[in-house]
Amino acid sequence: MKYDKVVAVNNVSFKVMKGEVFGFLGPNGAGKTTTIRILTTLLRPTSGNAKVLGFDLLSEGGKIRPRIGVVQQELSYEHALSVQANLDIYGFLWNVSKAERRKRIELLLGKFGLREVRKTAPPELSMGQRRRLQVAREFMHDSELMFLDEPTTGLDPQARRVTLDFVREKAKDGVTVFFTTHIMEEAEYVCDRIAIIDHGRIMALDTIDNVKRRFGGVSVIQLRFAEYSSDLDNSLHSLPGVQKIVQPTRVDEPLKIFVENANTALPKIVEVAASLNARITELRLEEPSLDDVFVQMVNNSKGGKHDE
Amino acid sequence: MLVVQLITPLFYIFVAGFAYASVIGPKMPGTDVSYVLYLAPGVVVMQIMFAASMAGAMLWLDKRLAMFAQIVVGPFSRWQYILSKLVSIMLQGMLNAFIVFLIASPVLVGLSVSFEGVLYIVSSLILGSLFFGSLTLAISVYIKSNEAFNAILNVLFTPLMFLSSVFYSLQGAPSQFKQSLWLTH
Numbered sequence: 001m002k003y004d005k006v007v008a009v010n011n012v013s014f015k016v017m018k019g020e021v022f023g024f025l026g027p028n029g030a031g032k033t034t035t036i037r038i039l040t041t042l043l044r045p046t047s048g049n050a051k052v053l054g055f056d057l058l059s060e061g062g063k064i065r066p067r068i069g070v071v072q073q074e075l076s077y078e079h080a081l082s083v084q085a086n087l088d089i090y091g092f093l094w095n096v097s098k099a100e101r102r103k104r105i106e107l108l109l110g111k112f113g114l115r116e117v118r119k120t121a122p123p124e125l126s127m128g129q130r131r132r133l134q135v136a137r138e139f140m141h142d143s144e145l146m147f148l149d150e151p152t153t154g155l156d157p158q159a160r161r162v163t164l165d166f167v168r169e170k171a172k173d174g175v176t177v178f179f180t181t182h183i184m185e186e187a188e189y190v191c192d193r194i195a196i197i198d199h200g201r202i203m204a205l206d207t208i209d210n211v212k213r214r215f216g217g218v219s220v221i222q223l224r225f226a227e228y229s230s231d232l233d234n235s236l237h238s239l240p241g242v243q244k245i246v247q248p249t250r251v252d253e254p255l256k257i258f259v260e261n262a263n264t265a266l267p268k269i270v271e272v273a274a275s276l277n278a279r280i281t282e283l284r285l286e287e288p289s290l291d292d293v294f295v296q297m298v299n300n301s302k303g304g305k306h307d308e
Numbered sequence: 309m310l311v312v313q314l315i316t317p318l319f320y321i322f323v324a325g326f327a328y329a330s331v332i333g334p335k336m337p338g339t340d341v342s343y344v345l346y347l348a349p350g351v352v353v354m355q356i357m358f359a360a361s362m363a364g365a366m367l368w369l370d371k372r373l374a375m376f377a378q379i380v381v382g383p384f385s386r387w388q389y390i391l392s393k394l395v396s397i398m399l400q401g402m403l404n405a406f407i408v409f410l411i412a413s414p415v416l417v418g419l420s421v422s423f424e425g426v427l428y429i430v431s432s433l434i435l436g437s438l439f440f441g442s443l444t445l446a447i448s449v450y451i452k453s454n455e456a457f458n459a460i461l462n463v464l465f466t467p468l469m470f471l472s473s474v475f476y477s478l479q480g481a482p483s484q485f486k487q488s489l490w491l492t493h
Contacts, residue, residue, distance in 0.1 A: 037377075065382060070381045072374060072377055074377070093383075
């Protein structure tokens, strides 16, 4: 997809399984929103094609749109209508019956904490309340596939948790969710699989655990010894795969050994300690977080290393 | 909103109309009707042009407030969206015209319209709504800023209004100029 001469999304290819929450992660400007705009038929790609729910994106947009729900990144609502009327008219546009609309409005007002402001017009609401209205509105109708473009922007932690839980609940009911965010905690909480995109290209695509394993790089082994000698320090430094050792700066801090592969390094560290009679009092393995993987990938991408 | 839209046409008829009539005299030169009677029907029909400018403004507002993108990813086609705007504008224009007609009816005494004339007026209102509505919708699709949108509407609609012969007869206009006036009638 090209905007003038800027390529926003380039050669992106992926499949999303039915009923999964698929996280589409990337820094600002990575191409997440453009991808969603293409998949929701809002933008026509300059080249390439895709199938959404089995329908051709270019020729069957009219069959796709009634089956999807979209929460866009930009806040949108009818300014002159109250919260309740906003929900109601949206359900009406989607041909939801009056009785069903009434039921859903009550459910969503309660779920998203909007009951007290049901008669208030959006311009008088806080940013978080407006966002909650926007997300809630999309659940006024049924959809087989939901596109959520950074739906938690502007939400407080509690509202964020409620939204993510609701998304999970919907996924359990069989709704497929395409979820974009740049908050890795959210992705870890809600997504079954993720793709990391940057500069319009997919850098990784797998389950979160596999992505961490494949792209996580170094692990950190945290240790405490009864006594730490210079012999032990030298021996640990000479072990293959040890990248660096960080000495504690405070009494309550452990020694940190950064290794390429914790599975192979750990037995060797224990062996060295045993051979020097250094008693290990605490041992902890810290795997790289998704945040670490993401930052590392984006940094590599900036350095021109686009390919996996 | 409706009340606001009615202020200008009623001002034209009841303030400007009577004020100019006092200068022009009891009859429009070359006709046997008063200036107010000459002016009022034109102002009624002109409502479709004002309503049409709202169509573009509505689309522009939808775009600016991200509702446009939200609606067009809904279970509708683009045509349905555009058509709904045109129909709503047509109805709005007709309603405005009818209300102005009702309020101005005391000054329209003496105006006689045949059945064919009524059909001609109604079809003109419909076609005019579609034309001006489509025009402002097309403009609002391409314009990027609110200021540019308002400026273009002013540049287009103000000359159209004064070249429409609503306010005065264009019989005295230069002959070369008259050739192009079919556009504004």
